[in-house]
Each structure stands twice: as C-alpha cells, then as structure tokens.
Amino acid sequence: MLAVWCPDWPAVAAAADADVSPARPVAVLTGSRVTACSAPARAEGVRRGLRKREAQARCPQLYVAGVDPDRDARLFEPVAAAVDAAVPGAEILRPGLIVLSARGAGRFFGSEEAAAERLVDEVASIGVECQIGVADQLTTAVIAARHGVLVPAGEGARFLAPLSMRELAAEPALAAPERDDLVDLLRRLGIRTIGEFAALPATDVASRFGTDAVLAHRAARGEPERPPSPRALPPDLVAEMHCDPLIERVDAAAFAGRALATRLHGVLTAAGVACTRLTITVVTDHGETHTRTWRCAEPLTPEATADRVRWQIDGWLTGRGRRGSDTPRPSAGIAVLRLDPVEVVSAGALQPGLWGGVGEEDERARRALTRVQGLLGGDAVRVGVLSGGRGPAERITLLPWGEEHTPERDPDQPWPGRLPEPSPTTLFPARPRIRVTGTGGGDVVVTDRGMFSDVPVHVAWGSRSWRVEACAGPWPVDEWWWDPRHVTTISRAQILLEDSRALLVVCDAEGWAVEGIYE
Known part of the structure; x- marks a missing residue:
C-alpha cells in the first residue's frame, strides 16, 4: 500500500479558503479547543487541545477558523485529482489522506521510490505539501507516511515496534472512536510501544479487550488487516439517479445525494450487506464523467454516504482548489449521479442503534430532543459533559441541549485524590x-x-x-x-x-x- 498524507490538512484548507498566507500561523477549532494547527502555529507553541484564549496568548497573530468538513473535502479534490492523474485507482480515506496500490505505481515508474517522488512533485505542483509512506499493510503505510518512510517488504512489524502506542490511534480514519481509551489503558498497564503490544498473545488480547483491540493488535504485528472483500457483490446494488432538471448548484446536489444515499442503503439493507468502499460517479449533460472512490474503516451509514456525496460534488462543481489549481470543472450540469458499492461486508458489522435503524439514531435523537426542548424550555433538556473533579458527581457538568460542550472544570488536569475508576453507575x-x-x-x-x-x-x-x-x-x-x-x-x-x-x-x-x- 502507498499512502499520500497532507499534514495539517484542516489548517491548510482553512488558510487556502480565507486566502491566508501559508507562512501565517493557523488553528482550527472545534468548540473552543484547537483540533488542528499548522507548522508555523506549532512553532509558536500552539498545540492540539489548547483553549482558544490560551492559543491566542501564545501566538497573538494566530488566524483562527472553525471546523468545516465540507471545506476540507472541497479543497482536497484538486489533490485527489492530481494523485489520480499520476496513478489511477487512488482512494480517499479522508480529506488529507489518500491510499493506493504501491505495486502498480512501482511497476509503472520503475520503483516505489520513483513513484513516491513523482507523487510528491504532482501534489507540490498545485501548492500542497505531502509525505509518502509505503508498507505491506494499510495502517503501516499510513503511519509510515507520517514519518515519510518507505518500509521494505516484510519489515512492517519491525518498523512499528519502537513507535509509541499513540501512533495506532493517531489516524481517525483507521481507528474506532474507543481506540484512544484502549491506548490509555495499555499505557497504564505498562505497554507503551507498538512492539510491546504486538508481543502479547492474540488470544489474551481477544479475551481481555474488544474487537477494535484485536484489529489494532493485527496492525501492530504487521498482519493482513482488511484485504479486498472476497464476498461476491449481490446484483443490482448500484443506485443511479437521472437528474431533471440538471444539477448545477451545490445545494441541489446535496439534496439529490441524500435521497440517493437513502435509496442505496435501502437496497443494501434488503441484500443484508453494508458498504465499506464506495465509488461516486457523475455524468454531465455533455457526456463528461467524473469518478472518485472513498474507502472507510467502518461500514457507511446513510448520513456518512450523503456527506461524501456532498463533499465530492461540491469539489467538482465549484472547482475551488488551492491557488494555482487547474482542476477542471464540469462544462455542463450533472445529468446522472451514480453510487456504486465496490466492497461490501455482512450487515452484521453494523449494530442497530437504540433509537431505530442503523445510521439514523443520532439524527432522530437530535430531532426528538430539540422538539422536547421547544415544548418545555431551553433548560428542560440537559446533557452531561465530562468535567474535572475528584468525586463522580463533580465530574459531570449538565448543560442545556444545543449549547457548546464546555465543562465547568478542565478534565485534563491531574486532580490528585480523584476517585479511582470505575465510577458508580x-x-x-x-x-x-x-x-x-x-x-x-x-x-x-x-x-x-x-x-x-x-x-x-x-x-x-x-x-x-x-x-x-x-x-x-x-x-x-x-x-x-x-x-x-x-x-x-x-x-x-x-x-x-x-x-x-x-x-x-x-x-x-x-x-x-x-x-x-x-x-
């Protein structure tokens, strides 16, 4: 596998969207905390997890932007197009990270090193910096890209062994949300490197920890993770929409994409499967075809599918890449929109939610809570946020639904004398x-x-x-x-x-x- 990683992509995209100089420090905030920052910002002491006020105190000239997945995906399309033009078959894991087969690229350019150099040049031609990693397995290749290393065949486990366990949780596109908790638990048990984790017997990991720990253990040992699915695709899984009138605006594309995603997942549910790799194709009224494949660590939900369709069409229709990008825009409106599941798994991989069908629980819960809040008042619906404190009750801050989740006390402080885990039920x-x-x-x-x-x-x-x-x-x-x-x-x-x-x-x-x- 070959991974193309663009460091600090949310910050890079925010700077490009606001026409801010790349030399100026940039930070992207979720709520009031920094979730991404550029290299100039880190040089001034800005770090992920800092509050906005502290980040600005460390770097007064800091440009602050809010998190925006649509912006990140739209501006990443020129990068994906440049990589795909050099080596066809690229798959987007998330905006800022692309993976593809290293074997074909190596054969075409003569070697993996030559392929890596060509891809760096192609991405640099549109004003974006990237790093390349090559390894036998997907997770190893992504970690190698973060270090800018080409790992020889069969040496994946040896490359990973001295690295911190944090590396296995650094990429959200490859790790379940609970991976951070697993890493923290292992560190408390004295397991601090990937090699120490890999040395544990697989049966002990499977019996003591969850499914995600088993996947992380396989990645740590350099074992095959998720090869192309051998499951035969059931017939007639492609969802296609003929657009009349033609789609020429992003809002119309988002509406059509959501309807088509709902239709696709109805077909997948009837077939008893879920999609893990999805190809999005549009055909314009002039016959132009644009195609992009997205690869996901977890089976896609209807909302996740609709998001990717919206992001991709936004990038195609607007053609708004970085300065100097010559990404072609469709010369006419979109006449056909097609979603093609490239890889599927058993629907058992998706756990039905508390509120109803798979992938719908979050949206239905939000609508229900908002309606109750409208009937009873703003303070009638409250949600708990992890806070700092020594007792279990002190570690819960109740905030009205819809407000920013800002705890009353910082939970990341040491809090000596805090009650040991677990907390009472x-x-x-x-x-x-x-x-x-x-x-x-x-x-x-x-x-x-x-x-x-x-x-x-x-x-x-x-x-x-x-x-x-x-x-x-x-x-x-x-x-x-x-x-x-x-x-x-x-x-x-x-x-x-x-x-x-x-x-x-x-x-x-x-x-x-x-x-x-x-x-």
Missing part, C-alpha cells in the same frame, strides 16, 4: 445517611491520618443491615483549606456488602453517607 445527590460499625461494635470514622479507626464490619441503612465483605480506601479529600467559607474535608471509601452490592460512601463531619452504588 447510580449517584445519590441527597446522599442518604448510613451507619458503619467495626469489630468492637462502635462507629467507624476516618482518623486525621487518613485511616479507618476500626475495620468496617456492618453497614446499617435505614431499617436494614448488611455484613461488610470487603472495603477499599479511604481516600481523603481536603479542598479549599485556605478559605474557611468553602473548606471541604471528606473521605471516600468503597464497601462490598454481603449481597454483592458495592457502595461508594463518604465520611464527613456528620458521619457516613452513600454517594453511589456500583451495579
């Missing part, structure tokens, strides 16, 4: 009072040295009493000790009862109370 805001007694029959308290005054033996809650099977803690918390009006001194502990229930309990000046239950 049920919390009690009122904290009902209980009594904890020890071996001598007296009340158990937490001493000034942060220890139990006696071994907890019984818990009395209301009219009922349980024997304590085990306990953990206590974990003292001493906050605002410098301010007598806000000083908080409590201790948390976990208690396992004889009926297998586990309680999170809090000891304060008034005694013990239940903060949550583990179920």
Whole structure:
C-alpha cells in the first residue's frame, strides 16, 4: 500500500479558503479547543487541545477558523485529482489522506521510490505539501507516511515496534472512536510501544479487550488487516439517479445525494450487506464523467454516504482548489449521479442503534430532543459533559441541549485524590445517611491520618443491615483549606456488602453517607 498524507490538512484548507498566507500561523477549532494547527502555529507553541484564549496568548497573530468538513473535502479534490492523474485507482480515506496500490505505481515508474517522488512533485505542483509512506499493510503505510518512510517488504512489524502506542490511534480514519481509551489503558498497564503490544498473545488480547483491540493488535504485528472483500457483490446494488432538471448548484446536489444515499442503503439493507468502499460517479449533460472512490474503516451509514456525496460534488462543481489549481470543472450540469458499492461486508458489522435503524439514531435523537426542548424550555433538556473533579458527581457538568460542550472544570488536569475508576453507575445527590460499625461494635470514622479507626464490619441503612465483605480506601479529600467559607474535608471509601452490592460512601463531619452504588 502507498499512502499520500497532507499534514495539517484542516489548517491548510482553512488558510487556502480565507486566502491566508501559508507562512501565517493557523488553528482550527472545534468548540473552543484547537483540533488542528499548522507548522508555523506549532512553532509558536500552539498545540492540539489548547483553549482558544490560551492559543491566542501564545501566538497573538494566530488566524483562527472553525471546523468545516465540507471545506476540507472541497479543497482536497484538486489533490485527489492530481494523485489520480499520476496513478489511477487512488482512494480517499479522508480529506488529507489518500491510499493506493504501491505495486502498480512501482511497476509503472520503475520503483516505489520513483513513484513516491513523482507523487510528491504532482501534489507540490498545485501548492500542497505531502509525505509518502509505503508498507505491506494499510495502517503501516499510513503511519509510515507520517514519518515519510518507505518500509521494505516484510519489515512492517519491525518498523512499528519502537513507535509509541499513540501512533495506532493517531489516524481517525483507521481507528474506532474507543481506540484512544484502549491506548490509555495499555499505557497504564505498562505497554507503551507498538512492539510491546504486538508481543502479547492474540488470544489474551481477544479475551481481555474488544474487537477494535484485536484489529489494532493485527496492525501492530504487521498482519493482513482488511484485504479486498472476497464476498461476491449481490446484483443490482448500484443506485443511479437521472437528474431533471440538471444539477448545477451545490445545494441541489446535496439534496439529490441524500435521497440517493437513502435509496442505496435501502437496497443494501434488503441484500443484508453494508458498504465499506464506495465509488461516486457523475455524468454531465455533455457526456463528461467524473469518478472518485472513498474507502472507510467502518461500514457507511446513510448520513456518512450523503456527506461524501456532498463533499465530492461540491469539489467538482465549484472547482475551488488551492491557488494555482487547474482542476477542471464540469462544462455542463450533472445529468446522472451514480453510487456504486465496490466492497461490501455482512450487515452484521453494523449494530442497530437504540433509537431505530442503523445510521439514523443520532439524527432522530437530535430531532426528538430539540422538539422536547421547544415544548418545555431551553433548560428542560440537559446533557452531561465530562468535567474535572475528584468525586463522580463533580465530574459531570449538565448543560442545556444545543449549547457548546464546555465543562465547568478542565478534565485534563491531574486532580490528585480523584476517585479511582470505575465510577458508580447510580449517584445519590441527597446522599442518604448510613451507619458503619467495626469489630468492637462502635462507629467507624476516618482518623486525621487518613485511616479507618476500626475495620468496617456492618453497614446499617435505614431499617436494614448488611455484613461488610470487603472495603477499599479511604481516600481523603481536603479542598479549599485556605478559605474557611468553602473548606471541604471528606473521605471516600468503597464497601462490598454481603449481597454483592458495592457502595461508594463518604465520611464527613456528620458521619457516613452513600454517594453511589456500583451495579
């Protein structure tokens, strides 16, 4: 596989769209945090994850743009066209990343090195910088592109071994959303490099972690990941629309693309399959044909299909690439729009959602919540956002639906004394009072040295009493000790009862109370 990676593409696209000089620092924000930044911005100390105010404090001349997937995809079309003109068969993983077969390119240009040089020159001719990576497997090739390395055949595992585990989660187009959590967990277990992860037995990884961990483990070992699907395509899967009147505007193309995506997924569902590689084709009224293939790590949903159709047609119709791009625009309106599933998998790969059909749950949930909010008021519908804090209740910030998800406290701070994972499944805001007694029959308290005054033996809650099977803690918390009006001194502990229930309990000046239950 050969990967063509354009570094910092969201920032590059934002600068090109606003006609900002490439030498000026640029940052792209999602909400109020930096999600992408250019090399000049990083040189000034701007990093992903910074808040807007801190990024601007580090770099006062920073140009700030909002995240815009449509812009990124539209401006990437000239790059895809340049790569496809040099080596046909290119597939877009996401705006900023293209993959293709290295074997054909190497044969045509004489070697993989010559093919890489030619592709760098082709992309540079339209004013874009890129890096090339070549390896046996897709994930290895993408990681190699980030390092600008051509990995010899059979050396993928050796190339990956010394790299950080973060490399396996760096590319969202190849990793499930939970990949970051997997990497964090492995780091806490002492596994910090890809080689250490690859050394784990495959059976242990499969039994301890989820499906995505198995895929990451195969990638770490340089094993085949997802070869071209051997499944025979069922007949009549192509969805085609003859446009009357002709499509000449992006908004009309988006409407037609959404309708055609819905039709295609109806056909796929009836056939019991889901699409992982999709070819989008348009034919103009003058007979011109434009084709582009998108490759996806996960089976496409109707919304994801419609997005890719909109992005692609936007790039074709507007022809708005970077300065100096000569990407041809259609000379007439679009007469035919066709979606062709190139690769399919069993529909079992898609998990039906809580709100209904596959791929529809997010949109239906948004509509339902917005309607309830309109009926009951803006503050009637709230969503939880992970926040910073030491107790489980403190780590939840409830915000009205539709507002920016800005936590009350920064969850990335260390928060010493924070309750260990996992958090309770049920919390009690009122904290009902209980009594904890020890071996001598007296009340158990937490001493000034942060220890139990006696071994907890019984818990009395209301009219009922349980024997304590085990306990953990206590974990003292001493906050605002410098301010007598806000000083908080409590201790948390976990208690396992004889009926297998586990309680999170809090000891304060008034005694013990239940903060949550583990179920």
